[in-house]
Amino acid sequence: MQEKAARALASALEEHCEVTVELRDDYSGRAMYGKTTYGISGDFGFSDVAIAWAHACREDEDLEPEDVGFGYDSMGLGIIIY
DSSP states (O other), rough: OOOOHHHHHHHHHHHHSSSEEEEEEEEEEETTTOOEEEEEEEEEOOOHHHHHHHHHHHHHOOOOOGGOOOEEOOOSSEEEOO
């Protein structure tokens, strides 16, 4: 996930969905073979992500709905999207 999208989404998840998230800049997901990207982890669902992204796009005219595309992993205590 690109830095700007990750930061906006993490902020919107906390502000509008009232969930605590951790923003990471060094996540290496499945099949990334050591490459890293931004990731957001926490105890949230995909509906929270959709709501938060809609808010982020409304608040920043440079963000577009199609700017976010991500993978995810389940970590037992929540998920990480990247």
